[in-house]
Amino acid sequence: MNSPLEPLEVILRFFRTKSDAPSRAFSWTEEAYYVEHDGGDGAVVRFPWHEPRLRPALEALDGAEPSPEVLEWLGAQLREFLRPTNWARDAHIIETALSEGRPVHLTIRSNADELYYLPWELLPLSSKRRFAGLEDCLLRYDVPxxxxxxxxxxxxxxxxxxxxxxxxxxxAAHLAAIEGACRKAGVPFDRERDVLHEVSRKSLAEKLDETDRPVTALHLLCHGSQVGETAYGLSLGPVDSVGVPDPLSAVELRDVLFSRARQLRLVTLCACQGGDAGTPAHPLGSVARMFHEQGVPAVIASRMPLSCEGSVLLTEALYGELFSERGSLRTALSAARRRLKEELRSRDWLSLQFYARAGDVAALYPFRPPPSLPADKPGRELVLIRHEAYKKVIEEPESFADPAFLAGRRPRWVELDQTQALEQREWEWKNLEAEVKRLASPEGELRRAFSERETDVVYYGFPHVPLAVLAGYLSKKRPVQVLECLSDRFSWDTGASGPHPPLEVDEVQRRETGSFARLRFSVSVPVGIEDCRQVLPDEDVKLELHFRVPSPKRDSVRREEQLADYVQIIRNTLNQYILSNATSFEGIHIFAAVPVSLAFHLGRELAATSWMPKCFVYNYGLQESPRYKWRLGLHDAERGRRSIKIFK
Incomplete structure (x- = not known):
């Protein structure tokens, strides 16, 4: 059943606490992690990797029928692991939502690879019911x-x-299930062109290369195969006349299939242990995780051995529900687990894993656009935040990425006009601090707009980069659509196609001394290191990262999916370099030449966790001396403290 209510979103974020963690190999010793909940609250917890019973219990999952005692014990270990956190509160909120008929999405996100190895499907709620067994609930593994x-x-x-x-x-049974579901839904499926018999690495790569009818959903049925001493891969058809099956690891599959961008929206791996890395934090990783890392929005796999009967039931339930009128991957996986529990004596229902990003609604609808929730809610007000600082807005938004967003509603404008207060040359000394306090005030228009319920919020305009970052920082996790000004119009480029310029990250400097991280963002124009050194000398810098596109220029971010891709890269990098070493830095200093949309979302990422060190954003002026004349402290601005520093 597909509930008309919006899902409850619960995200558990895990971070390593040791400063050497990103490069340190996994060992079966007790490990400390920081766990953060959606509200920003968190706690340091320890997982007992050294517990003598843990390794045999996890290895038991490699068998087709792990005992009920093993499954119960592993679930209890996960619950005990989260005991110092507010999981008990989250579990109560989940059960309340379920009692109201509201779907639930639980997402596991971690910068510690070994935590993806744990069977979170076994995590019990306060009622001791396992999350994976609950109707209309979805457990997601969110991998950068x-x-x-x-x-x-x-x-x-x-x-x-x-x-x-x-x-x-x-x-034959898989083909009949797919073909029947497509026929019933009127989705084209050609037995001659859309079936690969005895698929090999070469034939699969060639099919994915086809451009006249690009493959958007891959259903792969094969045997799992052990590769190396402890990892798992897939066994494909032979590569030569000898006829020996071809075992491929996740890394080998990646190299064969992803030499170019793909249009895949869904991958379903019907293979034993397609979601199993073999051991915690194995360098090869699981096949399912590889597909998700390479950009496939939704990946389904089995962590444990998958029975032939179970794979057929999964296929029937999956596509039958996905092609129904209101079906999504949440309802499809829920239907599949239900049938597997009721019709088979196996653990297949517990074995299913789903990889998708938190908040990616489109990933749940691989065969049609997602429903437009705002348009279905009459009376939901549209709020347009127009932020002006270095110049006025002349043209108002022409359109939205989702035309249904307007849905005949008359918008209400929130006008943040700081142009007059900040137009004089002496404005830095006279008005800047007061303008920041006005912007960040809990009683001000901006934060009141962000705090309103049952509204849809859009942000656009011409603020200085530090002010746009601050606006995003203050929005926290409140959904906000940001528009970019392209060719003097506030409208995303919905007609563009092909790959966008990559956002690359260079580790420029890492020192044993120094106290700060210096982050440069060269997207609109190159950010020169000499200008940065005038206000933050190298001897104060412990780590320097440079985010850059190959050819920085104005209007460089043109599509919403490009913006989302850049934000994901920034999030991943912050997790890897900053949050895993948070106690090593006294602050993060940001020199960003970026469009407003990216500046806003940068602020959101900096506010995503209470564990983030203090952040300072610098403003560039070509005619100023030094060119980075002032900086804004986000942490202090949010709290109403003095947040501006002027450089002489």
Whole structure:
């Protein structure tokens, strides 16, 4: 059943606490992590990797039928792991939502790879019910993506590929389920072109290369295979006339399939242990995780051995529900687990894993655009925040990325006009501090707009970069649509196609001494290091990172998916370099030449966790001396303290 209510979103974020953690190999010793909840509250917890019973219990999941005692014990360990946190509160909120008929999305996000190895499906609520067994609930593993998929038209194309590996697979039953679901929904499916018999690495890569009808959903049926001593991969068809199955690790599959951008929206791996890395934080990783890291928005796999009967039931339930009128991957996976529990004597229902990003609604609808929730809610007010500082807005927004967003509603404007107060040359000394306090005041127009319920908020305009970052910082996790000014119009480029310029990250400097992290963002124009050194000398810098596009220029961010991709890269980098070493830095100093949309979202990422060190954003003026004449402290501005420093 697909509830008309919006899902409750619960995210558990995990960060390593040791400063050497990103490069340190995993060992079976007790490990400390910082766990943060959606509200920003968090706690340091310790996971007992050294517990003698843990390793055998996890290894038992490699078998087809782990005992009920093992599953119960692992679930209790996960609950005990979270005991110092506010998981008990979250569990109560989840059960309250379920009692009201509201769906629930629980997301696991971590910069510690080993935590993805744990079977979070076994995590119990206060009622001791396992989360994975609850109706209309979705557990997501959110792994930072290295690429974004190229957009393709709906409904897209399903490719069914199978390899028997000399042992047989239920290919006919899978084909019948896919073909029947497509026929019922009117989705094109051609047995000649959309089926790969005894798929090999070469034939799969060639099919994914086709551009006339790009593959957007891959259904891969094959046997899992051990690769190396402890990792798991897939066994594909032979590469030569000898006829020996071809075992590929996740890394080998990545190199074969992702030499170019793909248009895949969904990958379903019907293979034993397609979601199993083999050991915690294994350098090869699982096949499912690899597909998600390479930009596939939704990936389904089995952590444990998957029975042939279970794979058929999964396929029937998955596509039957996805092609229904209101079906999504949440309802499809819920239906699949229900059928697996009721019709088979196996653990297949517990074994299913789902990789997707938190908040990515489109990932749940791989064959059609997601429903527009705001348009379905009459009376939901549209609030347009127009922020002007270095110049006035002349043209108002022409359109939105989602035309249904307006839905006939008359918007209400919140006008943040700081142009007159900040137009004189002496404005830095006279008015800047007062303008920042006005902007950040809990009683001010901006924060009141962010705190309103049952409204849709849009932000646009011409603020200075530090002020746009501050606006994003103050928005916290409140959903806000940001518009970019392109060719003097506030409207995203919805007609563009092809890959966008990559946002690359260079580690420029790492020192044993120094107290600060210096982050440069060269997106609109190059950020010169000499200008930065005038206000933050190298001897004060412990770590320097440079985010850059190949050719910085105005209007460099043109599409919402490009913005989302850049924000994900920034999030991943902050997790890897800053949050995993948060106690090593006294502050983060940001020199950003970026468009307003990216500045706003940078602020949101800096506010995403209470564990983030204090952040300072510098403003550039070509005619100023020094050129970075002033900086804004986000932490102090939010709290109403003096936050501006002027450089002489």
């Amino acid at each position: 993506a290295k690429h974004s998929p190229v957009k393709a038209p709906f409904p897209g194309r399903i490719l069914f590929a199978y390899a028997s590996g000399g042992r047989g697979v239920p290919a």
